[in-house]
Amino acid sequence: MEANKYLNDITEIKNIMNRSSRFISLSGLSGILAGIYALIGASLAYVRLKDFSPTNYDGFAGRNSALWDTALSKDLTLIALAVLVMAAITGFVMTLKKSKKSGEKIWDSTSKRLVYNFLIPLVVGGLFCLVLMQHGAAGLVAPATLIFYGLACVNASKYTMGDVRYMGLAFILIGLISTQFIGYGLYFWALGFGVCHILYGALMYYKYDRD
C-alpha cells in the first residue's frame, strides 16, 4: 500500500518534470506533410531548372549565371517560400490540435523557450546565407541552410522530444556532405527537408501521436 503510493509519487514527479520543461505537443504528422511539401517543391524546382535553357551558356559559366537569371531565381524563391509557408501553417495548426488534446498550452514558457532556441541558429544561418550570396558564393547556400537548420534542431531538442536531436544531426551530416557536391544542392535539399522530415515525422507519429 505504502510502496504503491510512493510509486505513484515517482511517476508523477517524472511526468511533471517533463511537462514543465519540454513542449511535447509537436505533431509528427505535420513533419510528414512538411516533407511531402518539400518533395513537391523540389520537383517543381527541378522542372523549372530543366526548362531553363542552357544553350546560351555552357559548362561552369552556365551553372553560375543560372543563379543570376532573375526570372529563374524569382521562381525558385517563390517555390521555396510557398513550401515554407505551407509547412509552417500545417505545423502550427496540427500542433495546436494536438496541444488541445493533451491539455498543454500552445504559448506558454516551455513553447516560447522552444521557439526562441530554434530561431537563434536559424536566423543566424539565414543572414549568413545572404552574406554568401553577397560574396557570390551562392553554391554554398544549400549546404549552409541544411547545416544551420540541423543546428537549430539540435539546439531546440533540449526543450522538446529528444528525438529532434537525431534529425538535427542527420541534417548537419547531409549539409556537410553536400559542400563537396556544389551544384547538386537541390538533391540534398530533397533528401534533407523531404526524406528526413518524412522519416522523422513517421517515427514521431508512431511513438507519440498514435493512441
Added chain:
Amino acid sequence: MSLIDNINKAFDHRIRLGIMSILMVNDYADFNMLKELLGATDGNLASHTKALEKEAYIKVEKQFIGRKPNTRYSATKLGKLEFKKHISALEKLIGN
C-alpha cells in the same frame, strides 16, 4: 537503520513534490506557472511554498512586471540536495 530514514517529511505531500520537481528542471517558475501545472488553488499553493521556504529548500523573489506583482520561485542548493536524497530513498523503498 530504518528503510525510511531518508524520507523527508517536508516533501511528503503531492503538491510539495510537484513544486520541487518543477524547480529541479527549470531555473525558476512563477506562481501562476506552478498553479497551472499542479492544478492547485492559490491558498493551497501559498501554504506549501511557504513551508518549503521555511526549510530553505526554495528561494522566493518578489518583483514587479510593469505594475503587476510577480513572485518567482527557485530551488536552493540545499533543496536540490535534499530532494535528490528523498527521491533515492523512495526508489529504494519501492525496490524492496
